[in-house]
Amino acid sequence: MTFETDTGTLLAQSQQRARRLRRQQGGTDWTLFLAGAGLILWGVVAGAGAMRYNWQWYRIPGYFWRKIDGEIVLGPFIKGLLVTLDITFWGALLAFGIGLCVALLRLSRSWAGHALASAYLEIIRNTPLLVQMYLFYFVLSPILGIPRFWTGVLTLAVFEASFISEILRGGILSVPRAQWEAASALGLRGYATYRKVVLPQAVPLMLPPLTSAVVNLVKSSAIVSTIAIFDLTNEGRTIIADTFMTFEVWLTVAAIYLVLTISLSAIAALLDRRARKFTER
Structure with a gap:
């Protein structure tokens, strides 16, 4: 009975560690993704600013559909x-x-x-x-x-x-x-x-x-x-x-x-x- 209890406890602990590692890995992946996306966005905005580009995002929806x-x-x-x-x-x-x-x-x-x-x-x-x-x-x-x-x-x-x-x-x-x-x-x-x-x-x-x-x-x-x-x-x-x-x-x-x-x-x-x-x- 003690052996079965110890085995169940070890299995539960192992599963908890695996879930914790997956969460940590997922958090790291999202951090890297957001950092990369932010860097690309910053590059685009900085480049457009250096060119004195006039943004016109308000016109884009009209090229999807119009009523x-x-x-x-x-x-x-x-x-x-x-x-x-x-x-x-x-x-x-x-x-x-x-x-x-x-x-x-x-x-x-x-x-x-x-x-x-x-x-x-x-x-x-x-x-x-x-x-x-x-x-x-x-x-x-x-x-x-x-x-x-x-x-x-x-x-x-x-x-x-x-x-x-x-x-x-x-x-x-x-x-x-x-x-x-x-x-x-x-x-x-x-x-x-x-x-x-x-x-x-x-x-x-x-x-x-x-x-x-x-x-x-x-x-x-x-x-x-x-x-x-x-x-x-x-x-x-x-x-x-x-x-x-x-x-x-x-x-x-x-x-x-x-x-x-x-x-x-x-x-x-x-x-x-x-x-x-x-x-x-």
Whole structure:
């Protein structure tokens, strides 16, 4: 009885110390974050003050939406954000599809398939995204008759798929060989092995890097402004050309991107926790 009591006391103390360490670490992280954000803000304000910049923040809300004759009219920021979300959605779908095909080719026993996938990865990952955008827009788009919007989506998807394919392949290979052998011993084949044995173990490992890939896709989508697609970045440039509110507009655009990427990361963290709970059952 005494031994059980001592063990329970030690366990409770250990849990208290762990919670205390987590609180201290969280407090340190928040302190560093606030200090860094304050330093950046100070730099922006000091720089603008040295330039004698005239801040006009009161004009920014009108570029989100306006109420005209009792109707709400969307402003450039919202229109650009919707285009960015549209590009991200279709780009992510295509990137996952292409990435899955490339990963399966890399895992296959086909020499030709493996060589083709390896060549694709080496070419795409070792050339700048901007160069790829120009090649798709000025070379492939006129030949194949691809609209401007889909040219941007396809370029982003092909580029990001090169990273997603390796994430998927690494997640699949992380499952121990014994699990594959156990599935084979139970009579599972092909699709059933992946669905019941491999993916439940691989998905929780793949979610964090896949989230990073989607977040990177959101940020990389700004490059479509170079081919005159009116996404969030291009709308910001247009507003600056009309108003010369450089600081206000770019800070607002950066804040919108930041909210979008943090929201995606939070959703992915929630999915990761649920996937891990499902795996532990």
